[in-house]
Amino acid sequence: MVVRISIAASSDEPSEEIIRASKIFIDSLKECLGSFIIYLGGYWGLMKHIAEYSCSLGIPCVFILPEKPREDPPRKECFYPVYTGLSMRQRSETLVLSGDVLASLGGGVGTEIEILMAYANSIPAYVLTGFGMDSDVFEKALSPYADSRKLSVIRVFRRDPSGMAKEICLDILKRNKDRNLTTARKIG
Template structure:
């Protein structure tokens, strides 16, 4: 069983919903035993949850204290973290075997940096139309001189799912 944190925008980015759908569909084909970890049920996170549950994937939502009352669909596991947004992200990323960044703003970028700092295999969808698209330009391979894990940028959501499914803990550097 692979636990995959999916970091994605909490609002709506034009064109990203279709990429989210393609990623989840490919993920369900490639690793049907995967458990997706998300940080909520709004914006594109809601699309990840709904698409995953439709395809029989297991979903765990680690909710921040500010949004603990959000209703999730049957089948989703809810963790009321008691933490604010960034703290809940630590729980989500720390619990993951790999992290897929599908596109987002500063919160999604923070989750990418957390994954890097924790040595988690880190895969970023390039061309998502979100602020995280700038990560590739600023950090083409590594976020700093420690070279903890190679950040893998992928333009295609299906290829991203394939790489995430194949990732072993700490082995992101072998993909590209």
């Protein structure tokens, strides 16, 4: 089974601190899942740093690009751009629906909308906070549920990218019992 991780991340140039946290997150996912595919909404801002680091580890990155993307991903073996022709919001919906889970590594209103889209579509959302991003508001509001329907849990991880990755791994393994359970022992 191929695990698909959609990542919501800032389109602005990130701080070195959040870049480091993103690398810890990717390393932790790789340690517990082995192989997986990352879906990103573009190749700029924090998303670009995530893509470049992931590619350096051999992790495939699929870019769900909006109409007139700011920047095209370079032609690399591990980069797969999808030119959707969709508006930013439509692109966000496609990005969210493409993953088994949504991992938010911090961002602005686009990231916040993607977290809520995941919730509305009953897709588990994991939100990294504590790095001064606008999406840190999920630390105080809308978690663990955005409304009374309790469609899916929005899990918040304050300054704990490794813990967030491990929780994603455990969730995916639990939902896919046919996967080799020895992987779970690595993160135990």
